[in-house]
Amino acid sequence: MENILKKTILYLVIVFISLSVLIPLSYLVTISFSSQIEVNDYPKKMLPSLYHNIAIKWDAENQNYIVMRENNEGIFKELYISSKYDKIRDYMKTQLNIDMTTERIEKDFNVAKDTGEIVEYKYYKSFFNNYIKFFTVFSGAEKALINSIKAALITILISMSIGGAVGYALARTSIKKKEAIRIGSLIVRMFPMVSISVPMAVLLVRYGLFDSMLGLAIVYSIPNIGLTAAITRSIFIGVSKEYEEASLVFGATEAQTFRKITFPLVLPAFAASSMYAFITAWNDTAVSLLLTNKNETLALLIYKSIGGASSIHYAASGAIVLILPALVFTFLLKNYITQMWG
Amino acid sequence: MSYLKLENVKKVYNNKVTAVDNFNLEIEKGEFIAFLGPSGCGKTTTLRMIAGLESVTHGDITLEGKSIVGLTPRERGISMIFQSYAVWPHMTVYENVAYALKLRKLKKADIDEVVQDVAKTTDIVQYLNRYPSQLSGGQRQRVAVARAIAVKPKLFLMDEPLSNLDAKLRVSMRTDLKRIHQNVKSTSIFVTHDQSEALSLADRIVVMNHGVIEQIGTANEIYHESETMFIAKFIGSPASNFFVVNVILEDGEVYLVHDDFKVQFNGQEKDVLIKNYLDKSVVLSIRPENFTVNKGGFIKAKAKIIEPQGSHIIINTDIGGEEIKIVSDLLELESGENILLGFNDKVLLFDSETEKRIK
Ligand SMILES: Nc1ncnc2c1ncn2[C@@H]1O[C@H](COP(=O)(O)OP(=O)(O)OP(=O)(O)O)[C@@H](O)[C@H]1O
Ligand SMILES: [Mg+2]
Numbered sequence: 145m146e147n148i149l150k151k152t153i154l155y156l157v158i159v160f161i162s163l164s165v166l167i168p169l170s171y172l173v174t175i176s177f178s179s180q181i182e183v184n185d186y187p188k189k190m191l192p193s194l195y196h197n198i199a200i201k202w203d204a205e206n207q208n209y210i211v212m213r214e215n216n217e218g219i220f221k222e223l224y225i226s227s228k229y230d231k232i233r234d235y236m237k238t239q240l241n242i243d244m245t246t247e248r249i250e251k252d253f254n255v256a257k258d259t260g261e262i263v264e265y266k267y268y269k270s271f272f273n274n275y276i277k278f279f280t281v282f283s284g285a286e287k288a289l290i291n292s293i294k295a296a297l298i299t300i301l302i303s304m305s306i307g308g309a310v311g312y313a314l315a316r317t318s319i320k321k322k323e324a325i326r327i328g329s330l331i332v333r334m335f336p337m338v339s340i341s342v343p344m345a346v347l348l349v350r351y352g353l354f355d356s357m358l359g360l361a362i363v364y365s366i367p368n369i370g371l372t373a374a375i376t377r378s379i380f381i382g383v384s385k386e387y388e389e390a391s392l393v394f395g396a397t398e399a400q401t402f403r404k405i406t407f408p409l410v411l412p413a414f415a416a417s418s419m420y421a422f423i424t425a426w427n428d429t430a431v432s433l434l435l436t437n438k439n440e441t442l443a444l445l446i447y448k449s450i451g452g453a454s455s456i457h458y459a460a461s462g463a464i465v466l467i468l469p470a471l472v473f474t475f476l477l478k479n480y481i482t483q484m485w486g
Numbered sequence: 487m488s489y490l491k492l493e494n495v496k497k498v499y500n501n502k503v504t505a506v507d508n509f510n511l512e513i514e515k516g517e518f519i520a521f522l523g524p525s526g527c528g529k530t531t532t533l534r535m536i537a538g539l540e541s542v543t544h545g546d547i548t549l550e551g552k553s554i555v556g557l558t559p560r561e562r563g564i565s566m567i568f569q570s571y572a573v574w575p576h577m578t579v580y581e582n583v584a585y586a587l588k589l590r591k592l593k594k595a596d597i598d599e600v601v602q603d604v605a606k607t608t609d610i611v612q613y614l615n616r617y618p619s620q621l622s623g624g625q626r627q628r629v630a631v632a633r634a635i636a637v638k639p640k641l642f643l644m645d646e647p648l649s650n651l652d653a654k655l656r657v658s659m660r661t662d663l664k665r666i667h668q669n670v671k672s673t674s675i676f677v678t679h680d681q682s683e684a685l686s687l688a689d690r691i692v693v694m695n696h697g698v699i700e701q702i703g704t705a706n707e708i709y710h711e712s713e714t715m716f717i718a719k720f721i722g723s724p725a726s727n728f729f730v731v732n733v734i735l736e737d738g739e740v741y742l743v744h745d746d747f748k749v750q751f752n753g754q755e756k757d758v759l760i761k762n763y764l765d766k767s768v769v770l771s772i773r774p775e776n777f778t779v780n781k782g783g784f785i786k787a788k789a790k791i792i793e794p795q796g797s798h799i800i801i802n803t804d805i806g807g808e809e810i811k812i813v814s815d816l817l818e819l820e821s822g823e824n825i826l827l828g829f830n831d832k833v834l835l836f837d838s839e840t841e842k843r844i845k
Contacts, residue, residue, distance in 0.1 A: 386570050
């Protein structure tokens with residue numbers, strides 16, 4: 145009885161947690177595929193729509209086409225009035241994400257004019273319109289993406305090499321003050337990166353690293369070096385010395401032993417800590433806001449673009465562009481890590 | 487000339503802990519040697535010095551007449567089974583066995599032939615494609631053996647390879663190791679603190695204590711002619727029984743006198759006793775099976791506890807306040823019965839100060 149109660153509560157908590165992540169995420173995905181008109185729809189759809197149902201009426205009196213769209217409640221609402229085919233085409237493209245040639249519009253709309261009746265069409269949206277737009281509307285988006293990748297890779301490189309070396313030293317050598325180094329490197333994590341950024345800005349300017357990805361990566365590495373050291377230390381301790389000694393006895397040199405035995409055995413630890421380093425660098429906006437000027441990162445660009453209310457659906461597709469690599473990276477590594485550590 | 491020779495080998499850790507001292511040993515080609523001793527006596531340290539994993543503080547080790555002290559482990563042509571097996575978890579069984587062969591730049595076909603061959607010897611053919619985590623302890627141990635014999639080593643070192651196995655598997659793997667040794671004819675050193683392993687496997691046993699060699703000899707020599715009281719206590723289960731006795735001379739005959747008995751001594755050590763130990767106390771050591779029970783004796787005792795072992799019984803009794811264990815075949819003996827004890831002439835005498843055997 146108590147068991148069932150416990151389980152029920154557990155599942156409720158799990159459901160609550162997953163819903164609180166999934167609902168905003170699915171909303172974000174829907175928005176990222178929505179046209180401008182749909183963004184303002186109420187009630188909203190849960191899933192992104194693939195097409196619009198459009199009705200056209202010829203207003204003979206004013207010599208105009210009246211363009212109507214079926215909204216989520218199944219009612220056709222007037223959207224746009226015009227007689228010019230290329231104007232209609234532009235409107236459909238920007239407001240409805242429907243990409244059509246003027247000729248096609250002329251042909252379809254003439255049916256309404258000729259018969260004098262309301263004609264309905266099902267027009268498919270150009271599905272990735274917002275994503276393409278994101279990179280064209282926000283002129284720096286492509287560069288920002290490349291910047292983000294650069295910053296993340298350099299962060300991984302710095303944290304892995306320094307953190308890994310510290311982890312090795314803490315586990316395998318007899319250096320003094322080990323405990324102090326270990327705790328010290330973790331304490332650094334307690335300070336928010338933003339608070340480090342302000343004094344760092346001064347330093348970076350002096351060394352000409354302000355507004356550069358290397359400069360950003362150095363700041364991102366500060367908390368991650370300690371974390372990497374802590375993770376790799378426990379792995380270096382876990383990899384029994386006898387594995388390496390066996391390799392030496394069976395004819396390997398020290399270098400071969402490191403390459404073929406030690407390194408593959410500690411790799412999962414590096415994979416796990418590189419995931420943390422990647423996420424730190426990839427998701428940050430605060431530090432890059434302070435430490436960059438023209439070279440903004442993708443996260444910062446999206447953060448700024450959300451400010452412009454008219455382009456929320458473009459910003460949403462930008463956010464998806466930001467989330468996807470992090471998701472893919474995390475899942476690939478997760479599989480690898482669980483495979484190695486069972 | 488001996489195959490492997492350790493001369494005055496000494497190991498001091500961190501300038502403080504002397505782990506091995508004054509270690510002298512010569513091994514012939516093809517011999518199976520066991521290092522036996524209690525925990526912490528320096529067995530692993532000695533083995534690691536031979537393998538080159540630990541530096542030698544003092545002394546020399548020669549293999550086939552050449553000193554190997556300055557060589558790296560890979561230059562020594564030795565293979566080793568580690569106490570934890572050290573089978574690499576990120577490689578399949580096949581890759582584990584082939585590792586050393588690949589490093590020796592053998593052709594793929596040749597490697598395959600050797601791997602299949604040793605896999606057959608160690609009975610792991612069906613596991614070659616598995617990872618070590620998918621094997622049982624005994625199977626993993628056989629992989630460690632296969633890996634070690636694949637390289638045709640000059641010397642085969644084993645550090646307590648059976649200590650992680652359950653009692654039954656340990657006995658069967660012991661037989662397997664002996665069979666493999668007979669097939670491969672490798673010169674082997676086997677470290678253990680389990681005396682039955684050492685006694686059943688080795689051609690010669692090196693008994694160690696506190697970093698020094700107590701005795702080197704065959705199983706029989708170690709058991710019946712123990713050189714020190716430590717060995718008489720350490721070897722045999724149950725261990726030997728000890729009595730402090732006085733040596734006296736009466737009418738030209740030597741007598742050993744204890745509170746509870748007085749017995750005439752006619753062993754070969756008689757002359758030494760007369761020369762050095764008259765009116766002094768020595769330690770008389772009697773193995774449990776060298777007592778006679780109710781067959782005409784001279785020590786009155788009471789069987790306090792009887793431990794039946796199937797083929798024989800162990801009688802616990804008490805002579806002069808000392809716990810004494812006796813092995814007997816009187817299966818119907820009941821606890822509480824009075825018994826009359828004697829002992830045969832296979833007794834040993836130890837100097838009570840040096841604890842060395844009087845001979
Ligand atoms: N790396 C080391 N540093 C300092 N002392 C050590 C080191 N390795 C071993 N010792 C000491 O040397 C002595 C011998 O150790 P060793 O490992 O050779 O014992 P052993 O006979 O193999 O014992 P066991 O049966 O428990 O494996 C011990 O007193 C041990 O504490
Ligand atoms: Mg040991």
